Amino acid sequence: xxxxxxxxxxxxxxxxxxxxxxxxxxxxxxxxxxxxxxxxxxxxxxxxxxxxxxxxxxxxxxxxxxxxxxxxxxxxxxxxxxxxxxxxxxxxxxxxxxxxxxxxxxxxxxxxxxxxxxxxxxxxxxxxxxxxxxxxxxxxxxxxxxxxxxxxxxxxxxxxxxxxxxxxxxxxxxxxxxxxxxxxxxxxxxxxxxxxxxxxxxxxxxxxxxxxxxxxxxxxxxxxxxxxxxxxxxxxxxxxxxxxxxxxxxxxxxxx
Numbered sequence: 001x002x003x004x005x006x007x008x009x010x011x012x013x014x015x016x017x018x019x020x021x022x023x024x025x026x027x028x029x030x031x032x033x034x035x036x037x038x039x040x041x042x043x044x045x046x047x048x049x050x051x052x053x054x055x056x057x058x059x060x061x062x063x064x065x066x067x068x069x070x071x072x073x074x075x076x077x078x079x080x081x082x083x084x085x086x087x088x089x090x091x092x093x094x095x096x097x098x099x100x101x102x103x104x105x106x107x108x109x110x111x112x113x114x115x116x117x118x119x120x121x122x123x124x125x126x127x128x129x130x131x132x133x134x135x136x137x138x139x140x141x142x143x144x145x146x147x148x149x150x151x152x153x154x155x156x157x158x159x160x161x162x163x164x165x166x167x168x169x170x171x172x173x174x175x176x177x178x179x180x181x182x183x184x185x186x187x188x189x190x191x192x193x194x195x196x197x198x199x200x201x202x203x204x205x206x207x208x209x210x211x212x213x214x215x216x217x218x219x220x221x222x223x224x225x226x227x228x229x230x231x232x233x234x235x236x237x238x239x240x241x242x243x244x245x246x247x248x249x250x251x252x253x254x255x256x
Contacts, residue, residue: 003035004207011208015055015215019062020223020231022157022179023238024052026245028208029154036201042093043201045153046194050205053187055212056157060180062220067177070127073168074178077138078185081146088150089190093197105247108155111162112239115232121165122232128169137167142182149186150193155242157183161235172231176223 010031018024025048032044063069115121129137141163149156157179164175194200223231 004204007031007035007204007208008211011051011055011211012215014052015059015212016219016222017215017234017238018052018055018157018212019059019180019216019219021176021235021238022159022161022183023155023242024055024157024212025154026238026242028052028212030245032204032208039201040199042194042197042199045092046191046197046199047201047205047208048153049187049191049194050200050202051208051212053184053191054209055216056180056183056187058213059216059220060177060184062217062224063177063180066224067173069177069181070168070170070174071181072130073127073134073138073164074181075138076135077142077145077178078182080139080142081149081182082185082189084143084146085150085186085189086193088147088152089193090150091147092151093193093199102250105243105250108158108239108243108246111159112236112243114166115162115236115239122170122172122175122228125171125174126169128167134168141167142185145182146186146189149183150190154246155239156186158235158239158242161231172228172235173223174228176231 010028014024014026014028016024017027028051029045029048032048033041036044127134141160145156145160145163148159160179160182161172161175164170164178165172168175170178
C-alpha cells in the first residue's frame with residue numbers, strides 16, 4: 001500500500017512540474033524504478049509514458065484554451081517528434097543509453113548557464129521565423145527531441161521549452177504551451193511501441209495517470225496565473241535539479 005501511495009504522490013508532483021516547465025520525469029521515473037528495482041527498464045519507461053501522456057494531454061488542452069499556441073511551429077515539430085519518438089522507443093528496447101546518460105548533465109548545464117546569463121530570454125513573445133524556415137527548423141527540433149524522448153526521456157519538456165525560446169523567439173509561457181503539443185506526440189508515439197511490445201504495467205499506469213492529471217491541472221493553473229516570469233524561474237530550478245540527478249546517475253552507473 002505504501003508503494004502505491006508513494007507512486008501516486010510522485011505522479012501528482014510530476015504532473016504539476018511537467019505542466020509548467022517539463023521535467024516531471026525527474027520525479028516520477030526515479031520513484032517507479034525505486035519501487036520496482038527488478039522490473040525490466042523498458043516496462044517501467046512504458047508505464048511512465050502512459051501516465052505522462054495523460055497529464056501532458058490535459059495540460060496541452062488547458063494551455064490551448066488560454067494561450068495562443070503557435071501551430072505553425074508546434075504542428076510540424078509534433079509530427080516529426082511522433083515519427084522519431086517511435087524509433088527512439090524501439091531503440092531503447094535493444095540498445096543501452098549509456099552514451100546519452102553521460103552527456104546529459106553537460107548539456108543541461110549549458111542550458112542552465114545560458115538561460116541564467118540571458119536575463120531577458122523568454123520575457124517577450126517575438127517569433128523569429130516564418131514560412132519554410134520556421135517549418136524546417138521545427139521539424140529538426142521535433143526530430144531530435146522526439147528520438148531523445150523515446151530513447152531516454154528525462155528533461156524532454158524542459159529541452160523543448162528552451163529550444164522554443166532560444167531558436168524561435170517565444171516567451172516562456174508560449175514556449176511551454178507549444179512544448180506540451182510536441183510532448184503529447186512524443187508520448188503517444190513511444191507508447192504505441194511500448195504497448196505493442198508488452199512493456200507496460202496497465203494497472204499501475206492507470207493509477208499514476210489519474211494523479212498526473214490532477215497535478216497537471218494545478219500546474220497549468222499556476223503557469224497561466226503567474227506568467228512567463230514564474231515559468232522561467234521554475235525552469236531554472238528544475239534544470240538545476242536535473243543536472244544534479246543526471247550527474248549522480250551517471251557517476252553511479254559508471255561505478256565512480
